[in-house]
Amino acid sequence: MLFLTLIAGIVLLPKADTLRCYECVLGGSGTCTDTEKQCSAGQQCAALKVTSYAGDKKVADVNGKTCGLAEECFEASINYGITKTVLTSKCCASDLCNTQPAPEPSKSTPNGKKCFTCDGRQCTATLNCQGNEDHCISTTVTTGGKKMTVKGCASNIVCSSIQTAQMLGGVGAETSCCQGDFCNSASSTSGLAGLLLLVAPLMSLVLFS
Known part of the structure; x- marks a missing residue:
């Protein structure tokens, strides 16, 4: 027994x-x-x-x-x-408890952090980071065989997790992050085509592994 x-x-x-x-x-x-x-x-x-x-x-x-x-x-x-x-x-943490969708994003306000962002062909404009965006980010995307660079602010988890970056539109992109105001150098140029790639609606989603 x-x-x-x-x-x-x-x-x-x-x-x-x-x-x-x-x-x-x-x-x-x-x-x-x-x-x-x-x-x-x-x-x-x-x-x-x-x-x-x-x-x-x-x-x-x-x-x-x-x-x-x-x-x-x-x-x-x-x-x-x-x-x-x-x-x-x-x-x-209970069986079948995820019946409701995830909450709407919280309303973000400037947090004092500043990074470079791209406006047209120049990456010399200032972007005021919001919420928990505590890193500056530079992302290079390829469109029409040409590389385009965009810059801005990002949350720490985006920079530390490749999968999170992919879910937020960084699939196939070269991405680097740094801490400190304006640490994402303004020397690179951007293209509007690169920005438009990041605006495109997400048709598929990589869920948690």
């Missing part, structure tokens, strides 16, 4: 240690259909939102649900002045 109890405990323990969460898969129409997913040990249920702006106008709002680690739930942004993309995510 004791042996059977131990076997049952071994079989059931992995299930008891993991959560069932909703996973939202984006369809071709842009709608999201919830399915259930068994998470790995240590993961929680998560809801994710990627919001892109052109100036003050929202141009893309993509939602997703999946399993993720608690430390993967945060708010972060990349701000290039003319464009800004914000990632918000929320975790919870």
